[in-house]
Amino acid sequence: xxxxxxxxxxxxxxxxxxxxxxxxxxxxxxxxxxxxxxxxxxxxxxxxxxxxxxxxxxxxxxxxxxxxxxxxxxxxxxxxxxxxxxxxxxxxxxxxxxxxxxxxxxxxxxxxxxxxxxxxxxxxxxxxxxxxxxxxxxxxxxxxxxxxxxxxxxxxxxxxxxxxxxxxxxxxxxxxxxxxxxxxxxxxxxxxxxxxxxxxxxxxxxxxxxxxxxxxxxxxxxxxxxxxxxxxxxxxxxxxxxxxxxxxxxxxxxxxxxxxxxxxxxxxxxxxxxxxxxxxxxxxxxxxxxxxxxxxxxxxxxxxxxxxxxxxxxxxxxxxxxxxxxxxxxxxxxxxxxxxxxxxxxxxxxxxxxxxxxxxxxxxxxxxxxxxxxxxxxxxxxxxxxxxxxxxxxxxxxxxxxxxxxxxxxxxxxxxxxxxxxxxxxxxxxxxxxxxxxxxxxxxxxxxxxxxxxxxxxxxxxxxxxxxxxxxxxxxxxxxxxxxxxxxxxxxxxxxxxxxxxxxxxxxxxxxxxxxxxxxxxxxxxxxxxxxxxxxxxxxxxxxxxxxxxxxxxxxxxxxxxxxxxxxxxxxxxxxxxxxxxxxxxxxxxxxxxxxxxxxxxxxxxxxxxxxxxxxxxxxxxxxxxxxxxxxxxxxxxxxxxx
Amino acid sequence: xxxxxxxxxxxxxxxxxxxxxxxxxxxxxxxxxxxxxxxxxxxxxxxxxxxxxxxxxxxxxxxxxxxxxxxxxxxxxxxxxxxxxxxxxxxxxxxxxxxxxxxxxxxxxxxxxxxxxxxxxxxxxxxxxxxxxxxxxxxxxxxxxxxxxxxxxxxxxxxxxxxxxxxxxxxxxxxxxxxxxxxxxxxxxxxxxxxxxxxxxxxxxxxxxxxxxxxxxxxxxxxxxxxxxxxxxxxxxxxxxxxxxxxxxxxxxx
Numbered sequence: 001x002x003x004x005x006x007x008x009x010x011x012x013x014x015x016x017x018x019x020x021x022x023x024x025x026x027x028x029x030x031x032x033x034x035x036x037x038x039x040x041x042x043x044x045x046x047x048x049x050x051x052x053x054x055x056x057x058x059x060x061x062x063x064x065x066x067x068x069x070x071x072x073x074x075x076x077x078x079x080x081x082x083x084x085x086x087x088x089x090x091x092x093x094x095x096x097x098x099x100x101x102x103x104x105x106x107x108x109x110x111x112x113x114x115x116x117x118x119x120x121x122x123x124x125x126x127x128x129x130x131x132x133x134x135x136x137x138x139x140x141x142x143x144x145x146x147x148x149x150x151x152x153x154x155x156x157x158x159x160x161x162x163x164x165x166x167x168x169x170x171x172x173x174x175x176x177x178x179x180x181x182x183x184x185x186x187x188x189x190x191x192x193x194x195x196x197x198x199x200x201x202x203x204x205x206x207x208x209x210x211x212x213x214x215x216x217x218x219x220x221x222x223x224x225x226x227x228x229x230x231x232x233x234x235x236x237x238x239x240x241x242x243x244x245x246x247x248x249x250x251x252x253x254x255x256x257x258x259x260x261x262x263x264x265x266x267x268x269x270x271x272x273x274x275x276x277x278x279x280x281x282x283x284x285x286x287x288x289x290x291x292x293x294x295x296x297x298x299x300x301x302x303x304x305x306x307x308x309x310x311x312x313x314x315x316x317x318x319x320x321x322x323x324x325x326x327x328x329x330x331x332x333x334x335x336x337x338x339x340x341x342x343x344x345x346x347x348x349x350x351x352x353x354x355x356x357x358x359x360x361x362x363x364x365x366x367x368x369x370x371x372x373x374x375x376x377x378x379x380x381x382x383x384x385x386x387x388x389x390x391x392x393x394x395x396x397x398x399x400x401x402x403x404x405x406x407x408x409x410x411x412x413x414x415x416x417x418x419x420x421x422x423x424x425x426x427x428x429x430x431x432x433x434x435x436x437x438x439x440x441x442x443x444x445x446x447x448x449x450x451x452x453x454x455x456x457x458x459x460x461x462x463x464x465x466x467x468x469x470x471x472x473x474x475x476x477x478x479x480x481x482x483x484x485x486x487x488x489x490x491x492x493x494x495x496x497x498x499x500x501x502x503x504x505x506x507x508x509x510x511x512x513x514x515x516x517x518x519x520x521x522x523x524x525x526x527x528x529x530x531x532x533x534x535x536x537x538x539x540x541x542x543x544x545x546x547x548x549x550x551x552x553x554x555x556x557x558x559x560x561x562x563x564x565x566x567x568x569x570x571x572x573x574x575x576x577x578x579x580x581x582x583x584x585x586x587x588x589x590x591x592x593x594x595x596x597x598x599x600x601x602x603x604x605x606x607x608x609x610x611x612x613x614x615x616x617x618x619x620x621x622x623x624x625x626x627x628x629x630x631x632x633x634x635x636x637x638x639x640x641x642x643x
Numbered sequence: 644x645x646x647x648x649x650x651x652x653x654x655x656x657x658x659x660x661x662x663x664x665x666x667x668x669x670x671x672x673x674x675x676x677x678x679x680x681x682x683x684x685x686x687x688x689x690x691x692x693x694x695x696x697x698x699x700x701x702x703x704x705x706x707x708x709x710x711x712x713x714x715x716x717x718x719x720x721x722x723x724x725x726x727x728x729x730x731x732x733x734x735x736x737x738x739x740x741x742x743x744x745x746x747x748x749x750x751x752x753x754x755x756x757x758x759x760x761x762x763x764x765x766x767x768x769x770x771x772x773x774x775x776x777x778x779x780x781x782x783x784x785x786x787x788x789x790x791x792x793x794x795x796x797x798x799x800x801x802x803x804x805x806x807x808x809x810x811x812x813x814x815x816x817x818x819x820x821x822x823x824x825x826x827x828x829x830x831x832x833x834x835x836x837x838x839x840x841x842x843x844x845x846x847x848x849x850x851x852x853x854x855x856x857x858x859x860x861x862x863x864x865x866x867x868x869x870x871x872x873x874x875x876x877x878x879x880x881x882x883x884x885x886x887x888x889x890x891x892x893x894x895x896x897x
Contacts (some may be wrong), residue, residue, distance in 0.1 A: 028777040029789065140836065141781070143843040257787035614828065 004177035045159030065112025086185035087231030243493035263344025303331035307368030383421025391476035472555030651703035725814030735794035746811030
């Protein structure tokens, strides 16, 4: 069995040549198709070209760009040339970029466009190892004369020239790639400390995809939309590796802004969103429904309960009574199908969610519409190990372990994983590897539990679990994802600790949805700051917090909250690039506000430094109101299961 | 294409009001020239003379070998002078693509009947022009608003569509009347980037009216300063910035 990516590519090429489409991308308003032969040629010539420019085995190749066929080709070509590729998030700041390029000892950078090339050129004096920067979108770089940069298709041309005297070399090179060779580096998102580079082998990537497909088969005819950043391990496992193994067509959207539109044009069977994107889609749907004409809203209100009922029956393996079935069928044609069509998910078979965990309410919502949304669990270091099985699905649990992976829970509740896809090590960090991997088990640092049906539920990072002064344990993230289900709340930070008596929360309102809500009620507002501090908006948010409080254990309920005057922002390091809150940093930054939440104050003045997009900094001063959440009667929650 | 612009001794008055008094300048081809000056100095009137909306009473305007002074504006457009307006002038009911295609109207030659039945030449032509339009959409990063009705777009985006429409006619000389008025810093930076991209890629000469001095000084090769219809300075940005008359016109004292 073929166990390396370049080998798989070569096999697919030999099998399909021009008879099947490997990739499709939209450019200049049209979808352009690349067959397996096109893909193979691009990879071959690029590999030759890079070698001509001085790429040596074991060297590292950084790739920074939006999802594009060139991204994929760059990875396969580097691997074929025995080098190690790795991805960098496109919105990486100068210092982040410098860290990645230095830490990895990169010698080549494949950069998307002018923006990325400019960033790298501004750092180039610090990076003596870089031999060439290759860009694939020439826009804005026409006039730039610089020996260190070269156009992607000029490298391809170099490779074509080279082939004339070296026919068949590519196949020889590919044959020498071993399954235990390092295929790719994945920098872990690093909620703490500097990111570490997990070294993943070809075998690890391939096995993850194969194990996955033994549970959720993908078919040749499937369309996959590549949207998650390939710098992220998830896209490595699915699009880059899974695409080769399942021999599906991978589609690339025209621009990040046109994804919705492109989804509709493609109608993919498989998509993979982060939980944030699912949340975004849900609030988009809810906002559009609130905006639409009466009859459509009426249909939505009429059939959604039917959809929920049908979904719940499926979850509990109950037969639905005949009249409910009829109603559901009516709903399918009058509401669910057109609705799914609008968001491009009409023919979706699997909607996967990764990243921070997703709220059960969210899963139920999508299932009610007929969208098979399932969460999965895994880490860059271990591959994907847990997935929702079709026959044993529940929105409240994460899922069951995949074949060839093992999971156990330690005494302190930590999840440990053993799998075929375990990383080979961290680049230049033996110590971290020894600390994380003991006796073949990878210790994830995540808190979770396994139920009587062998299903895993992931709660939170252990280090993020908190204990109040009374000894009540709670998970801030558990509360936050439930808060975020509300379309008016974009983000939330839940606070509590050994020195605190109760739980409080800092809320980021969703500007667009709250804005529309305010407009519909003739509440005048000017800016985000103004809107967030309106008493009516506090009332709106309060209502939702009370709703969430009802499913939380008594001691973990939110007692006070404040609407923050700004959104948490990755550019200010408040969020990671995958939009997880950097908890300790944010808590530190808003320490005076948090102190106020635990005092008798009703208002607090915040002075916060802000960074503009162009890098300048400034101070803003705002008064925010602190709101108590009135006590709800003391009852233990029902319905929601807690460890 | 010969696209050197020469304005010679142009005077314009409305009744007794003198708007432009003997304005002369020459523009090197493939360059960016900015026209600056206080409000009411006659900047827009000057560019209106260039593309034929106003007819100056005295003087001539030469574009290459052609005398623009007495030509109607649609003929001037055919010679390759495109422009955008200070107040946005788009077909608000059409989509972005529709507006850009309208900008290429004068480059289309198939007849009404062929167009109505969409056969033969008309079809080929449509494909060709749509491709050109898509290239502009790509250049100006308007993919996400391709099929949006222009009336629904934000001000900054409409300005971008207007630049796109002016580009659609493939001008040799592009006149931009305050393309960045009313924009925030980020939108302005984008716009400057687009203008420079157009200049780099197509070699289009650009006449720019702009109030943001930072931008003017950054991107222009030549700056002309007007004050009450009289040209008071002319030269490289650094020279003009030091010119006493200019400082006086802007600040009102020495």
